[in-house]
Amino acid sequence: MEEDNIQICDVFKGSEADWTKRFTGPRANSNRAALMRSISPEYQAYIDKKKSEAMLKLHSDPEWAKKRSERQTEIMDEYYKNLGIEGWNLRSKKSSETMTRTHARMSPEEKKALNLLLSQKRKETDAKRTPAERIALGLKMSEAQRNIPKARKEACKAAKIAWWNGLSDEEKKVHVSKTYTKKDGVTEPEFFLGLYLKKRFPGEWLYNGQCQAGFVIGGKVPDFVNVNGRKAVVEMFGTYYHPEGDEAQRLKHYASYGYDCTIVWEYDVANEEELDKIFGVTSG
Numbered sequence: 451m452e453e454d455n456i457q458i459c460d461v462f463k464g465s466e467a468d469w470t471k472r473f474t475g476p477r478a479n480s481n482r483a484a485l486m487r488s489i490s491p492e493y494q495a496y497i498d499k500k501k502s503e504a505m506l507k508l509h510s511d512p513e514w515a516k517k518r519s520e521r522q523t524e525i526m527d528e529y530y531k532n533l534g535i536e537g538w539n540l541r542s543k544k545s546s547e548t549m550t551r552t553h554a555r556m557s558p559e560e561k562k563a564l565n566l567l568l569s570q571k572r573k574e575t576d577a578k579r580t581p582a583e584r585i586a587l588g589l590k591m592s593e594a595q596r597n598i599p600k601a602r603k604e605a606c607k608a609a610k611i612a613w614w615n616g617l618s619d620e621e622k623k624v625h626v627s628k629t630y631t632k633k634d635g636v637t638e639p640e641f642f643l644g645l646y647l648k649k650r651f652p653g654e655w656l657y658n659g660q661c662q663a664g665f666v667i668g669g670k671v672p673d674f675v676n677v678n679g680r681k682a683v684v685e686m687f688g689t690y691y692h693p694e695g696d697e698a699q700r701l702k703h704y705a706s707y708g709y710d711c712t713i714v715w716e717y718d719v720a721n722e723e724e725l726d727k728i729f730g731v732t733s734g
Contacts, residue, residue, distance in 0.1 A: 589693045610669075636659055639688065642720060643684070646722065646725050650726075651729075653677075656674065657673070668706070670703060673685055681708050685711060685713045
């Protein structure tokens with residue numbers, strides 16, 4: 451629709467003072483709503499089109515996008531800095547209650563359909579990325595996590611600890627079961643690593659992927675746990691979900707709980723000689 455075909459004068463009548471009074475007074479919202487109802491569908495479509503074009507042009511400007519991102523980061527940092535532990539707990543509680551109410555209104559069929567849709571969307575998105583793009587995305591996400599302000603991290607960690615300590619043993623078991631138990635089962639790299647461990651160390655390692663054996667150490671679920679008297683775990687790392695910087699963090703995490711951790715990358719799992727080096731097995 452051409453702009454000159456739109457009778458703007460029929461819509462925007464009155465002096466500037468009249469409009470200022472109408473849209474800054476106590477009835478501003480209702481006045482705006484009345485105005486929008488008086489606009490023809492054709493003119494509303496024209497407005498929507500122009501707004502869309504303007505926003506698209508704005509978002510395509512790298513400099514504007516950078517400034518917007520920096521400003522949003524500043525606002526969120528200030529928000530979390532002043533939130534405190536009690537505020538974080540309240541925020542988490544409200545979020546949880548909202549999700550609970552939403553799910554309560556959904557039938558089992560609707561929940562299943564929603565989960566299937568989300569799963570399909572994730573798979574479609576992943577399929578469009580090359581392995582290099584997946585690695586780059588993982589590094590970017592890891593970098594973003596490292597740059598989160600310390601005050602925000604501490605508030606989040608303290609809130610999670612307080613929430614976890616407030617649960618009964620039965621509630622903890624239910625939460626772990628819901629959070630970590632998946633239908634996908636063992637992954638291919640985990641399967642081959644399990645065969646290797648069974649061959650080299652029979653009876654020493656128990657598979658714990660998706661928390662199948664019930665082992666959770668400081669919020670982390672190791673893929674294999676030693677059941678032969680050692681406080682030791684094995685983690686299987688894939689390049690998509692685990693940038694190399696995650697390795698040192700994971701080792702430090704388990705060490706803080708007194709566990710030795712061995713990390714195996716997915717590209718080494720099919721190489722028995724490399725696995726022997728990782729686990730210190732000498733061929734004799």
